[in-house]
Amino acid sequence: MTDNIVWQQHQVGREQRADLFGHRSGVLWFTGLSGSGKSTVANALEQALAEQGFHTYLLDGDNVRHGLCADLGFSAEDRTENLRRVGAVSGLMVDAGLLVLSAFISPYRNQRALVRSFLPEDSFIEVYIATPLEVCEKRDVKGLYQKARKGEISHFTGISDPYEAPEQPDLVIDTSSSTLQENVAQLLQLLQQRGWIKANR
Numbered sequence: 001m002t003d004n005i006v007w008q009q010h011q012v013g014r015e016q017r018a019d020l021f022g023h024r025s026g027v028l029w030f031t032g033l034s035g036s037g038k039s040t041v042a043n044a045l046e047q048a049l050a051e052q053g054f055h056t057y058l059l060d061g062d063n064v065r066h067g068l069c070a071d072l073g074f075s076a077e078d079r080t081e082n083l084r085r086v087g088a089v090s091g092l093m094v095d096a097g098l099l100v101l102s103a104f105i106s107p108y109r110n111q112r113a114l115v116r117s118f119l120p121e122d123s124f125i126e127v128y129i130a131t132p133l134e135v136c137e138k139r140d141v142k143g144l145y146q147k148a149r150k151g152e153i154s155h156f157t158g159i160s161d162p163y164e165a166p167e168q169p170d171l172v173i174d175t176s177s178s179t180l181q182e183n184v185a186q187l188l189q190l191l192q193q194r195g196w197i198k199a200n201r
């Protein structure tokens with residue numbers, strides 16, 4: 001597909017763009033079951049980062065599926081295509097120098113590896129939101145688990161479709177046994193440890 005297309009090298013690169021923002025660019029990838037807390041945690045972290053003047057963008061499964069991926073469903077093939085597009089967009093945003101927060105179920109290990117393949121070395125942090133299925137199902141914020149149990153939604157992750165937990169996540173968060181404030185503090189600390197952001201900006 002990319003035959004006869006030559007990559008163009010630009011003079012201003014990722015590092016120069018990120019330097020102008022005063023932080024490193026990269027992707028914080030939130031994976032976990034529906035209702036585990038991905039969006040809530042990513043949202044709260046983005047708010048904390050924005051308050052400190054960092055340049056962020058939050059990509060969220062529910063939102064992306066209204067536009068860029070509106071043609072896709074939830075078969076393994078469609079999820080892979082969803083995440084391929086999100087991986088490519090995340091790669092562009094990292095090149096633009098941004099701190100990207102991505103909240104997608106991304107249930108298969110090979111799909112998360114595909115996303116990683118779009119990004120430069122050391123610019124991907126995997127955050128596993130490991131809230132147990134029973135808790136997510138009890139929350140059932142959108143009523144989707146109830147529909148899945150009744151067979152009204154097929155391929156529902158955790159009920160009628162698989163979720164492959166990350167083998168070596170950079171951070172594990174269980175939102176049923178920690179507060180949002182604790183989650184944000186842990187994530188900020190991780191970003192500082194990795195040198196992506198500086199404390200006391």
Ligand SMILES: Nc1ncnc2c1ncn2[C@@H]1O[C@H](COP(=O)(O)OS(=O)(=O)O)[C@@H](OP(=O)(O)O)[C@H]1O
Pocket residue numbers: 033034035039060061062065074078079080082083103104105106107142144153154155156157
């Ligand atoms: N069958 C099925 N399985 C899982 N989730 C479903 C399904 N149908 C609709 N939804 C809603 O879609 C949101 C997940 O979209 P994602 O793009 O994150 O999924 S994936 O990464 O491509 O697997 C997910 O959002 P979250 O609850 O925020 O995770 C659901 O609201």
Ligand SMILES: Nc1ncnc2c1ncn2[C@@H]1O[C@H](COP(=O)(O)OP(=O)(O)O)[C@@H](O)[C@H]1O
Pocket residue numbers: 032033034035036037038039040041103139141175176178179180183
């Ligand atoms: N510590 C916590 N962190 C994040 N969400 C929490 C926490 N405790 C409870 N919740 C609740 O869990 C639900 C998770 O929903 P959401 O963030 O939409 O999950 P997801 O994006 O994974 O589907 C929300 O109703 C949220 O208020």
